[in-house]
């Protein structure tokens with residue numbers, strides 16, 4: 001009986017989240033055993049918090065009136081968005097500097113910028129906007145001006161003052177930044193082993209002590225894959241992706257640089273590592 005009530009509550013979840021005042025009033029009027037009442041209140045609070053947090057980031061992508069803002073959501077899932085938001089929350093500070101490698105139409109840029117905005121910081125969005133080599137879906141960059149789509153999306157979301165696009169190659173851009181000046185680097189550019197490794201090497205020194213390096217598309221820890229998959233990864237390092245398996249270059253390079261010291265956020269392919277203590281230096 002009690003279990004059935006909980007299940008019903010779960011199904012009422014959209015109502016509970018949307019109508020917090022009403023739910024609290026109803027709960028206040030019902031005579032219940034205090035323990036049950038407090039449990040119901042806690043379940044309700046969990047959903048209310050979850051929705052507030054989800055809407056803070058995901059909600060902004062649903063506000064667009066035209067179709068174009070929807071197509072900002074290409075490779076980034078809702079879980080990835082929540083994961084990136086959670087990571088940025090760890091380094092928020094006044095006048096912070098965030099760097100993104102690989103912005104495409106602006107999805108992850110917007111997630112970073114939405115948080116950084118409240119701290120008067122800046123997000124440097126670095127991309128040549130030519131699309132990634134070896135990624136079929138990026139062929140569209142040869143016919144469409146993706147940089148214009150990016151600018152329109154960022155401006156529509158009210159983030160143009162926070163985001164500074166740098167239309168150039170990632171390595172060339174790294175030369176502009178002094179060492180130990182960046183609070184967070186998010187890498188989502190070239191996913192192939194050689195290119196991804198160069199990005200880590202170029203951007204790691206730019207991070208402040210206590211800063212975060214993070215990125216997209218790490219499906220798992222190399223060491224945890226079965227031998228057969230490890231071999232597949234090893235012979236596919238020049239590829240962007242092994243269908244239904246992983247991004248081999250990202251998985252292998254992260255293992256070589258950081259072993260298992262980095263984290264993959266739950267239910268996502270977003271990874272991160274804090275630069276601190278013995279992890280001040282890296283190397284395979």
Ligand SMILES: C[S@@+](CC[C@H](N)C(=O)[O-])C[C@H]1O[C@@H](n2cnc3c(N)ncnc32)[C@H](O)[C@@H]1O
Pocket residue numbers: 072074075076101102103104105106107108109126127128129130131132133168169170171188189190195
């Ligand atoms: C997977 S997309 C980025 C997706 C984006 N983060 C999002 O949230 O939608 C990869 C991007 O990296 C860019 N890119 C690939 N290699 C690059 C490089 N060496 N320098 C700069 N940008 C690069 C591509 O143009 C492409 O826009």
